[in-house]
Amino acid sequence: MFDVRPVAYVIGLLTACFGAAMVLPMAYDLWAGNGHWAAFAESAVITAATGGLIAMASANGVGDRLTIQQTFLLTTGVWVALPVFGALPFYLGATEAAYVDAFFEAMSGLTTTGSTVFTGIEDMPQGLKLWRGLMQWFGGIGIIVVAMVFLPELKIGGMQIFRSEGFDTMGKILPRAGEIARSIANIYLGLTAACALAYYAGGMGRADSVVHAMTTIATGGFANSDASFSAFPPAVEYTACLFMILAALPFVRYVQVVAGTARPLLKDTQIHAFLLTALALVAVLTAWQLLEVTDAFEPALRKSLFNVVSILTGTGYASADYTLWGAFAVSVFFFMGLIGGCAGSTACSIKVFRYQLLFASIKAQIRRIHAPHGLFQPRYQGKPVGEDVLSSVMSFFVLFTVTLGLLAVALGMTGLDFITSLSGAATALGNIGPGLGAQIGPSGNFGGLNDTAKWLLAAGMLIGRLELLAVYAIFTVRFWRA
Amino acid sequence: MFDVRPVAYVIGLLTACFGAAMVLPMAYDLWAGNGHWAAFAESAVITAATGGLIAMASANGVGDRLTIQQTFLLTTGVWVALPVFGALPFYLGATEAAYVDAFFEAMSGLTTTGSTVFTGIEDMPQGLKLWRGLMQWFGGIGIIVVAMVFLPELKIGGMQIFRSEGFDTMGKILPRAGEIARSIANIYLGLTAACALAYYAGGMGRADSVVHAMTTIATGGFANSDASFSAFPPAVEYTACLFMILAALPFVRYVQVVAGTARPLLKDTQIHAFLLTALALVAVLTAWQLLEVTDAFEPALRKSLFNVVSILTGTGYASADYTLWGAFAVSVFFFMGLIGGCAGSTACSIKVFRYQLLFASIKAQIRRIHAPHGLFQPRYQGKPVGEDVLSSVMSFFVLFTVTLGLLAVALGMTGLDFITSLSGAATALGNIGPGLGAQIGPSGNFGGLNDTAKWLLAAGMLIGRLELLAVYAIFTVRFWRA
Ligand SMILES: [K+]
Ligand SMILES: [K+]
Secondary structure, eight states: OOOOHHHHHHHHHHHHHHHHHTHHHHHHHHHTTOTTHHHHHHHHHHHHHHHHHHHHHHGGGOOSOOOHHHHHHHHHHHHHHHHHHHTHHHHHSTTOOOHHHHHHHHHHHHTTOOOOOOSOGGGSOHHHHHHHHHHHHHHHHHHHHIIIIIHHHHTOTTGGGGTTSSOOOTTOHHHHHHHHHHHHHHHHHHHHHHHHHHHHHTTOOHHHHHHHHHHHHTTOOOOSSTTGGGGSOHHHHHHHHHHHHHHTSOHHHHHHHHTTOOHHHHHOHHHHHHHHHHHHHHHHHHHHHHHHTOSOHHHHHHHHHHHHHHHHTTOOOOSSOGGGGOHHHHHHHHHHTTTOOOTTSSOOSSOHHHHHHHHHHHHHHHHHHHSTTSOOOOEETTEEOOHHHHHHHHHHHHHHHHHHHHHHHHHHHTTOOHHHHHHHHHHHHTTOOOOSHHHHSTTOOSTTSOHHHHHHHHHHHHHHHTTTHHHHGGGSHHHHHO | OOOOHHHHHHHHHHHHHHHHHTHHHHHHHHHTTOTTHHHHHHHHHHHHHHHHHHHHHHGGGOOSOOOHHHHHHHHHHHHHHHHHHHTHHHHHSTTOOOHHHHHHHHHHHHTTOOOOOOSOGGGSOHHHHHHHHHHHHHHHHHHHHIIIIIHHHHTOTTGGGGTTSSOOOTTOHHHHHHHHHHHHHHHHHHHHHHHHHHHHHTTOOHHHHHHHHHHHHTTOOOOSSTTGGGGSOHHHHHHHHHHHHHHTSOHHHHHHHHTTOOHHHHHOHHHHHHHHHHHHHHHHHHHHHHHHTOSOHHHHHHHHHHHHHHHHTTOOOOSSOGGGGOHHHHHHHHHHTTTOOOTTSSOOSSOHHHHHHHHHHHHHHHHHHHSTTSOOOOEETTEEOOHHHHHHHHHHHHHHHHHHHHHHHHHHHTTOOHHHHHHHHHHHHTTOOOOSHHHHSTTOOSTTSOHHHHHHHHHHHHHHHTTTHHHHGGGSHHHHHO
């Protein structure tokens, strides 16, 4: 077996930092004058101490390179370790949640899924609301770094197509991750600040502005009240749409804009495809609402825009129960969630560039059928795409679909009905947030599910967030033999 | 544009033969002494005359080779033309069906889907029951020939992997199709006769035995009564299982057995995978029923076996409403329908060999991740598989999934609820038969759907039966320019 110490070292360090971050909600609870700060103090001590001990114990095995196996283990390990500790404030704090609920909430936060087990969120201690927002915010920047460094390096899901872009530290994964995190961090922080200010200007309270800005830029979807965004004025809804879209575009383009060139941002066909998809869906759903549900144009447009952007980017805020718009809307929103945003953003699910690659491949194949001796290479962003990228994308698609089926069957086995099983599996794997049906639909909540279903859904979130193969590879015998 | 006359000639001839075949149900109605024979006489004259005229009008353009474009047009053209005429007896006859219903029933028959719009089938004139059986029976052998000649030639859905097997007439598609049809015909007829005798011995009436044998060997699923197979004794259910399984295995293996070698049949990994899948599903569902539904072992085993085989092979007979077995069973049966039988049989849906190829490819990719410089070629039946086969299979999978989504959304647009839309789209594309939900579930019926939904589902059956790309290629500009 390979040396796990370098992996344990990084996970330990990150866990310790994560524990240190718990000081923020603790301070907030202290400042707000509620006694809840103690729960964060305990959690912070447990988390920072455990992380620190692990890091110290494995510090003697650290080099400056990670093998492929170590990189895999690190990626998955981080997203297992942090939720284990991120759950503590819910377990020890005012929510007095069972550990499975606490873990579900933390996993849902750190994977930016946004499904919640809690009701009466508006009455939670301030610190806990902030902690939910912070977890999504950390998860969001974490996933950008993973998408820009780890997945291309591991050649998962066709992400190697983004390998050459922007950064290169000659195969040294950790320095490269650090460099990218640094250049993304300012942009991420800037977008979050801009979003918070815009929310505040639109009439949201100060604390709500900050937390919602975090969960918007992370396309996470945790809200500070059960009513989610239906509680806010129209201006806030439009603002949210703008920032959800910005959060679902490839962050490397912003790095380039900051470096002085907006051309790559404007010329990116992935962005074009994403925006056109959103536009088409908004147009169709607005028309549908005007024909079937309402006569008022602006609300129809706004509700369509908000909910399409929310589901397409995988944010998962609700501003209206679209399952009441009729059968058509239900089907559209279900499949919309399986499209997703752009690669290299905080958005999730299958993602637009994969559909572009798949369709390019199918197009090339139809040409080949018509002219069997011609050579037709699928293209993406004008460049020919290698077979390895295509088969990697297709594997992702197949694994996603098959996992969706197996997860739905497993959820059915725990007693959930067909719609809850199927939509629950989709919303977990796609890191979206709401499911369908009375229980877990846009007006519902995951608290009432059985414990097994919660564990399964949490596993689904992890698997989906890390683009499946990063998790699955660890479960092969070959992996541990290397 | 290319010459459509050779295509029109073959379609005309087949239509004329199809019209001639209507003499069979006519004779049966005459013999049974009901006046309904006149409807078949009219239909036969219209069909045979139209077909004959088309064939004569285009006879001067016939050569002995078809271009790729002509082959595409022929494949799809046959499955559009025959339902148009196959609908006539339902339209002109005792059912007095609207044309959309008649067309739906004929398309459902010729694609071996087996969804029906009619109730009170037991009270239909004998000739109509026979006609339903005959259409499925013709559709069944037709699809075997398509799967063995046309799809491999057109390189659709990875079927080119079966190209070298058994037959070769040096690229002359029509002679080759004729040769294969001849060698398959005896086996097809023999299996049908054996099945009919076994049904008869099991206690089924004479007419029912023949019609059900036809729809069993075609994995079609039309039954002679609304109760389907729940009306028959256990021995008949076991018999049906045996023959449904036989009908879902690759028919080329039977040709080899007749030629004296059983080895290819016994060594075919596609068959192994199919049987193992069936076995696992039966075991799980039997256990589930014993835990949750019933205490009686034999009925639990029999109902599980019958319904698993019926859905997995895409036959679609019902012997129990499995949607009453609980949420788990519903999910399992939904996804089971998306597995399907073996290639080169009458079975449909995605099919076992595609999953084998997809998993082989994913396995090779995981190995490549772990050892980036190794060469790992996916294998099937022990032989390495080319990239073109894999990308063809993956395109099939993607097109199937995306079409399923779009069809479900379109059905939702016509007003169907989510479960009806989704399962209706799946059962049509997969040529299975029953859907889920109160309306189109195993105890339901497609008669109550709106007309638009019926047209959409009929189109879905066609697209699914011809493995998607054979139909889609016709809708490209490039196709008509060639
Ligand atoms: K989300
Ligand atoms: K069928």
